[in-house]
Structure formats: structure tokens, C-alpha cells
């Protein structure tokens with residue numbers, strides 16, 4: 001188990017902190033002394049997760065706040081709330097995500113659900129929180145991608161899948177976009193001389209709500225995709241293990257800009273987090289820069305001129 005270094009005095013935001021790798025990341029950061037804002041879509045679920053963590057770690061410093069990443073107005077409200085508080089932010093963990101909805105669905109702003117929730121929402125959140133991150137001495141952003149980013153392609157002609165909807169391909173695109181966002185943020189930080197460290201992770205195949213309830217998105221009857229996914233006989237791991245690459249990306253003192261962490265695997269046995277191979281599709285910096293500009297245009301959220 002990765003030993004999270006002392007986080008006393010650190011202030012962190014974890015999105016999707018009520019379940020899966022987000023809850024585990026929150027638990028481990030808080031157990032190491034960080035004060036964590038649990039950024040959740042449903043406050044009651046966030047409070048239940050907070051109570052669960054507090055039962056294990058009574059001294060944990062946890063605040064539950066609402067953010068719906070599928071609604072850019074909600075992202076703005078959440079970020080404005082933190083900025084109004086003015087507490088320098090040491091760490092943003094872009095963890096939340098949805099996978100393979102039963103049909104083409106859209107966000108409050110009309111984007112395809114996965115592109116909007118997994119990429120555009122976290123993009124807007126990250127850019128809006130930059131002024132607060134840059135108030136901290138050594139700020140970090142860790143973003144959760146996925147092993148399926150390897151199969152992703154950024155389809156600039158139809159980013160929102162208005163032609164032929166392929167939910168799994170849309171998921172892969174959104175997670176490739178996360179990986180490229182994390183890499184491009186590191187480029188921007190280097191260009192501007194910011195002390196901000198941006199890293200990326202993928203969890204490996206992990207038993208969470210994503211594989212079961214996730215694809216059905218709260219429907220009573222699981223979608224065919226959900227039924228298929230739970231039957232796939234892939235070796236999977238528990239959430240303690242699945243959160244490790246993200247934790248390493250978020251807090252390891254050895255991590256460097258643009259590094260991508262994943263689980264080590266050996267004949268189906270999952271070991272400690274290690275550097276993962278960045279898929280070729282994510283290496284094109286021109287595509288990453290174009291994606292960043294496109295996200296600025298689509299969300300209306302732009303890099304601050306001077307920070």
C-alpha cells in the first residue's frame with residue numbers, strides 16, 4: 001500500500017469524492033492530515049461518505065460541497081465559492097467521471113454527457129481554480145484518465161457525437177482528452193513559469209460503481225452495456241489498489257510534470273503504482289493545444305491573462 005506522505009496543512013479538492021477511487025483518495029489524503037473538500041454532485045451521498053471516513057478517522061478534516069461537472073454554471077458557483085473563501089489550494093484531484101450511458105445524453109449545456117462531464121467540466125473547474133492554486137507554494141493538479149485512452153481519438157469534426165453515437169468511443173475520447181489536458185496544463189505551467197505540477201493517472205480495471213450502476217446512470221434496469229461490462233472476465237482490483245496511481249500522481253515528491261501513473265501488473269496480479277506508458281495518441285502536443293483552445297471556446301472559460 002502506498003504510504004501517503006504527511007499532508008498536514010494541505011488543502012485539497014477531490015471531485016467525485018463520494019464513491020470509488022474518489023472516496024478512497026479522500027480517505028487516504030485526510031488520514032495523512034490534509035483538509036479535503038469533497039466535491040460531489042449529490043450532497044447527501046457526500047455526507048454519507050464523509051460520515052464513513054470520519055468513523056475510521058475521527059480527526060479527518062472534510063467539507064462536502066456540491067458541484068455538477070455536467071453543468072458549467074454549477075462549476076462556476078463551486079469555484080467562486082472556494083475563491084471567495086480565499087484559502088490557497090494545494091491540490092486539485094480531477095477524479096469524477098461517467099462511463100458509457102445507455103443512450104446519447106447531454107449535459108445542462110448541451111454537450112455529449114461523457115465529453116461534457118469527463119472533460120469540459122473538469123477543464124472549466126481547473127482553469128477557474130488556477131488563481132487559487134497559484135496562491136499555494138507548490139500546487140498540484142492530478143487528473144484521472146483511463147487505460148482506454150489508448151483507444152481514444154479526438155474527433156474535432158464531431159466532438160459531441162452528433163452523427164453516429166458510439167458510447168464506448170465517446171468515453172475513450174473523453175479520457176484521452178483528460179490525459180491531454182493534464183499534459184497541456186504542464187506545458188502551460190512551464191511556459192508561464194508557474195510552480196504548478198500537473199500529472200495524470202489511470203486506475204486499471206477497478207471494482208467501483210462505474211462498472212455496475214455507472215453505465216445505467218441510476219436507471220432501475222441496467223443497460224445492455226452495463227450488463228456486458230459486469231460480465232467481462234477481466235482481472236479487476238479493489239478500490240484501495242485502484243486509487244493508488246492517482247494518489248501517487250497527486251502527492252508523490254518524486255512526480256514530475258506530465259507524468260502518467262498506472263498500476264503495475266504481473267500475470268493478472270496488481271502491484272504498486274508505477275509510471276505508465278503514455279499512449280501514442282496523447283503525445284501530439286499540437287492536438288493537445290488545439291483541444292485546450294477548443295475547450296476554452298466551448299466553455300467560455302479562459303486562462304487568466306496574468307496570474
Ligand SMILES: NC(=O)c1ccc[n+]([C@@H]2O[C@H](COP(=O)([O-])OP(=O)(O)OC[C@H]3O[C@@H](n4cnc5c(N)ncnc54)[C@H](O)[C@@H]3O)[C@@H](O)[C@H]2O)c1
Nearest residue numbers: 016019020021041068069070096097146205206208209210
Ligand atoms: N473503475 C475503473 O475501472 C476505472 C477505469 C478507468 C478509469 N476510471 C476513472 O476513474 C474515475 C473514478 O471512477 P470510479 O471507478 O471511482 O467510479 P464511481 O462511479 O465509483 O465514481 C465516479 C464519481 O464521479 C462522480 N460524478 C459523475 N458525474 C459527475 C458530475 N456530473 N458531477 C460531479 N461528479 C460526478 C460520481 O458521483 C462518483 O462520485 C473516473 O474518472 C473514471 O473514468 C475508472
